[in-house]
Amino acid sequence: MQVEVKGKTIELVKGDITRFSADALVNAAGPTLKMGGGVAGAILRKGGRSIQDECDKIGYCPTGEAVVTGAGRLKARYVIHAVGPRYGAKDADKKLMRATLRSLELAEELGLNSIVFPAISTGIFGFPKDECARIMLSTVLSFARKHDRPKKIIFCLYDDETFNIFKETLNSAIKALNNQNRVALEGGKKNE
Numbered sequence: 001m002q003v004e005v006k007g008k009t010i011e012l013v014k015g016d017i018t019r020f021s022a023d024a025l026v027n028a029a030g031p032t033l034k035m036g037g038g039v040a041g042a043i044l045r046k047g048g049r050s051i052q053d054e055c056d057k058i059g060y061c062p063t064g065e066a067v068v069t070g071a072g073r074l075k076a077r078y079v080i081h082a083v084g085p086r087y088g089a090k091d092a093d094k095k096l097m098r099a100t101l102r103s104l105e106l107a108e109e110l111g112l113n114s115i116v117f118p119a120i121s122t123g124i125f126g127f128p129k130d131e132c133a134r135i136m137l138s139t140v141l142s143f144a145r146k147h148d149r150p151k152k153i154i155f156c157l158y159d160d161e162t163f164n165i166f167k168e169t170l171n172s173a174i175k176a177l178n179n180q181n182r183v184a185l186e187g188g189k190k191n192e
Contacts, residue, residue: 001167008144009152014163017156018046021075023112026103028120029081038123047072064095066102084121100139107150114152133169
């Protein structure tokens with residue numbers, strides 16, 4: 001599934017994030033930046049030890065923030081390590097929004113055209129997939145409407161369930177945006 005927002009493409013795909021060729025892949029990281037299981041483990045296995053070595057030099061990243069390393073053997077220039085919250089933690093929604101936003105800001109600062117996100121915090125951190133989809137997609141849509149880069153924002157979702165939840169959420173968000181735009185346009189015509 002793919003939509004256009006102010007000249008930017010937002011796309012949902014099902015698959016393995018480590019197979020993507022993009023400027024940046026987003027790793028669902030923990031604060032210590034140790035790459036064990038889930039998305040982080042897959043990125044480490046495919047990208048190589050140099051990614052973990054760079055993370056070790058950084059040492060720590062607060063929840064809701066993100067840091068950048070090289071991408072090792074991956075078909076990407078960078079890995080952006082976004083530290084999502086554990087579900088139920090204080091301000092978890094805000095921290096997930098901030099981790100998503102910070103990843104986009106770093107991509108923009110680096111002049112990147114493409115970024116690939118996983119469903120951050122939905123693995124061992126237990127964040128419900130529907131809440132994750134709502135928070136991450138609304139953050140991406142808002143950012144895409146106000147910024148020039150990245151031009152292509154992809155969500156790589158590992159299984160059918162997650163893909164379908166994100167697809168339904170994106171469809172609803174686009175309908176809501178279209179309705180807002182239509183109402184604003186109609187309101188402007190009445191005032192002319």
